Amino acid sequence: MRKCENITVPQSTIFTWRLGVKSSPEKPRWIIVGFQTEKDNNQLKNPAIFDNVNVSNMHVTLNETRYPAIDYNISFIKQQLSRVYGDPAAFRSKFFHMDELVSNPNITASDNKDLYPLFVFDVSKQSERLKTSVTDIKVKVHFNVNEPADTQAFALVISDKMLSFHQTERR
Template sequence: MGGEQVAVIRKPGITTTMKTMISFGQTHMTSLRTTGWGLNKQKQDILDTVSHIFSGKLPLEYLMGFAEDYTKGILNVKQELILIIARSFKNSYIGEVDADLEINKIEWKIKHIMPEDRQKLKLLNRINRSNTNAKIKLAYRMWDLYELPSLRETASDIRAIKTTNSLERPRYIFVGFQHTDNFNERSKDASKFIHADVNNIRLYLNSEVYPYERWNLDFDKKLDSPAYYAYEQFQRSYFDRDMSEPMLAIGDFRENCLFIIDCCHQPDAMKTSTVDIKLEFETRKTKFPANTRVYALIIHDACLTYSALDGSVQTGAA
């Protein structure tokens, strides 16, 4: 099972779109408008049509697994936020004419707890007594986006994504397909995903295969319930909820597909070995549509080791 190796990429737009579609439901749509979600339909809510100025908020938990999972306080640490702006804004809006977007102001708001001197001294004394290095492990789930080469125009294709260690084992993988001609075109929606006539998607973690049973999808005949069920059940599994509230009904899902593979349950042997991650794609047609780009969003275990005395941070569980 060979394939081209791909590198991790940082595209917050794609990552945020995929994460929002799978993490939130219809009851969240009102609050999501202030982040820009659905702005093309409800632009009058936050966009001043005279000055063409709008403002919004974007919680870091929408972008970073650490901000979503780790909710405890951190003592004596310096935090920095680095933003890299894309060369073109054409993927940020849909319109008939070119538009220029200008960022006037960005505010980063983080909750701070300022203990009085007596309480602060108690905290420092407790850290000194607990461990000479005072190292604290911060465990969370990281979201990494990978862009795979375009699918070959064949009936099946397989791609190697990465080789990872046992400490960063994948828990979920989300697969999205897009036409390459949707990018840098102001008249097309760069946030839409297609089903690409997919029949089956198989995830290989070494010799383990997920899902165990083939989906045997056929979108032309609306035989797509296995894929929708995986999408629908994600919130119950990931957030440990009693009920799921998917954002997309099954009809909308067919027009904007995200394929979710749950690989949380892994054999014990995989816990102590490196893991090769590969994806296999099959179609009922003679070949996949031309110029089909593939994105794989992986949720995997991650851990930071933080020293409260000097504020240093190291990746890994050591």
């Protein structure tokens, strides 16, 4: 199951976004976050391109369990982007069950920084307690500078939907 949400980002250096509450049949496995500035209803800008918006750190919490456990420590200016570049590659490999060499889209680190700076969170390894309860999802972002006006955040939540089948008696 996939669900995309978006919100206008306030002009601030810290942004907390509560994505929502997932009921127990839906367990989040991946959360992908991206930002776009001044692209909503603008035919002159390509909506397939995302903006790096000077993020310095970001994490997701599922019922107070933090992903990733350690800070990103990103600097787009200093080219410190290895996790921003590596996490989407790991996602492609794990999600499609393919070797990274086969699933590699040949996007350079520079293209990733300038065109596709997507933040991918693997939340698939959850404690048993989270797997049987309602899941509260929050995204917390730190920016180096206040965000420009008209910046939108997008979050795609990819979940497993647990289905149960009950066998009925035949008469």
